[in-house]
Amino acid sequence: MTKIVPENKARQGHWGWHALRILIAGLLLAFIAWGAVEIYGELIKSPTTQQTVPQAPPSGQKPANG
Template sequence: MTKPMETEARFEQSDGKLHVESQLPETKAKQGRSGRRVLTVLVAALVLAFIVWIPVEIWGDKKGEQMQPSAPADTQVPTAPPSSAPQTPAEADAQQR
């Protein structure tokens, strides 16, 4: 059962005019039915995104493994000899000369 539209007139001080407002019943004010179609579209889009995403992730992992350079086993990284105390910049400069 729907109620008839109710109208209300009120004076607005900000613009000095009389405004008429109408109150709509809840059933008329709704924009549409339940969002079943919208939900279906959103779920379908999410499923399609995952269908595309999974192969891309697998392809990216394989491509990343191929691109990683393998360091030869006999290559040694030079290391600095350990010092007993921290050096000041002046001491480090004197050692280099």
């Protein structure tokens, strides 16, 4: 015969400190991974915004006009 259990007693478990610790640990690990990826991304970024400034000729020479 099947046992009849009231709805408020038919829970598998309750949220407690153990579940909270696991959620916080997962969040901290996600932040650590995010930070590592950000640092790695900054290290491998190629310098595409460098501006080249034309250099003036040395003081004893005249520029060649063609």
